[in-house]
C-alpha cells in the first residue's frame with residue numbers, strides 16, 4: 001500500500017487537527033446521547049447530475065419535487081465539490097474517504113487496491129447489512145468497489161452488466177429491500193446512470209421540445225456530445241434542446257428516487273432512515289464552450305449537489321453555504337452509524353461548527369492523454385484546483401488562475417485578478433497543492449476484457 005501522506009501534506013493536515021478533534025468529540029457526544037438503534041443509511045449517487053438542474057438549487061427547466069422534498073427539512077450543501085470529474089475515482093472517494101491520489105484510483109480503468117479500507121467494510125464490522133446496487137456495474141466487478149458490501153450487484157458473473165438502465169437498478173434495490181427481515185440496520189449505495197450521456201428524449205423533453213426539428217430532436221449521442229458539439233453554441237435553439245434533454249433525464253431520476261422513498265415508507269423503514277442524494281460530478285452543457293465531463297476543472301463538472309435528509313426527526317430546512325467536498329461523505333456516513341471516523345481526513349457534514357476554519361478543498365485532473373489514450377501509467381502532468389472560501393485557485397501548466405464564485409447556490413464563477421489573493425495565502429495554497437502532489441501514487445490497472453474496453457470506448461472514456 002502506498003504511503004498516503006507526504007511529510008508536508010501531513011503537516012498541513014495537522015493544522016486541521018483541532019477541527020477534526022471537534023468533530024470527533026461532537027460525534028462521541030452524539031454517540032453517548034443516542035438511545036435509538038443506528039439508522040438505515042441510503043446513499044443515492046446520481047451520475048453526472050448538476051446541482052442547478054434540481055428545484056431546490058434553483059432549476060429553470062422542469063421541476064424535481066423529490067429533491068425538494070428531501071431539501072425540505074433536510075440539509076442542502078450549496079458549495080460542494082468533487083475531487084475529480086471521473087466516475088470510478090469519485091466513487092472510490094465516496095467509499096474510502098480518501099482523495100484519488102491516496103486511494104490511487106485515478107481513472108475508470110483502475111482498481112481499488114486491497115489494502116485500502118472501505119466504509120462498507122466498517123459498516124459490516126459494526127453489524128450493518130449492506131448492499132451496493134449500481135447502474136455502472138463495472139465499478140463492482142472491475143474496479144473492486146464492492147469490497148465490504150454483504151451484497152453487491154454484478155458480483156456474480158451471470159448477473160453482470162457493465163451498464164444497466166436505472167429502472168432495472170431501482171428494481172434490484174427494491175428486491176433487496178423486500179428481502180430484509182428488519183433484524184439489522186441497512187447501508188446501501190444505489191447508483192443511477194441514465195442522466196449520463198447519451199442524452200435521450202424523455203416525457204418532459206419531448207413535450208418541451210415539441211416543434212423543435214433541429215439535430216437533437218432524437219437526442220444526442222456520446223460521440224456527438226464530446227466531438228461535434230461546438231456548433232451547438234452558434235444555435236441557441238440547439239443548445240436549449242441539449243439542456244432540455246438533460247433536464248428531462250434529471251426529472252426521471254428524481255422520480256425514481258421518489259419511488260425508492262415510497263418503497264422505504266411502505267416497508268416502514270423510512271422513519272428510521274437517513275437518505276443522502278449526491279452526484280459524482282456534473283456535466284458541461286456549453287458553459288465556457290465545454291461539453292461533457294472528465295479530465296477537467298470546469299465548474300459545471302466540479303460543483304455537485306449534496307442533500308441529506310434524516311427522516312428520524314422533523315427538522316427545519318438548512319442550507320450550508322460553506323465549502324464542503326465529496327471527501328466528507330465517508331466520515332459523515334460513519335458518524336451517522338456511530339462508527340469512528342477519526343482516521344479519515346474529511347469532516348462530518350452534519351457536525352460543521354459555525355465559525356470554524358473551513359479547510360481548502362482540492363479538485364484534480366490527471367493527464368488528459370492517460371484518459372483518452374488509455375495509458376494509465378502516465379500520471380505526471382496534472383492540474384489542480386483548490387477552493388478556499390469563495391475563491392478557486394487553479395494551477396495548470398505552471399500558471400495560476402483565480403476565480404471568484406458567487407450566487408446563492410454557488411452557480412456563478414468568473415475569473416478575477418490573482419492579486420485578490422493575499423501573497424501569503426497564495427503561497428500557502430501553492431504549498432498545500434504541492435503537498436498533495438507529493439503523495440506517492442501507484443495505480444493498479446483493473447483486469448479488463450475486450451468487451452469492457454469496448455464499453456468504455458462507447459461511453460467516451462477511452463479512444
Ligand SMILES: [Zn+2]
Nearest residue numbers: 047048087280
Ligand atoms: Zn460519473
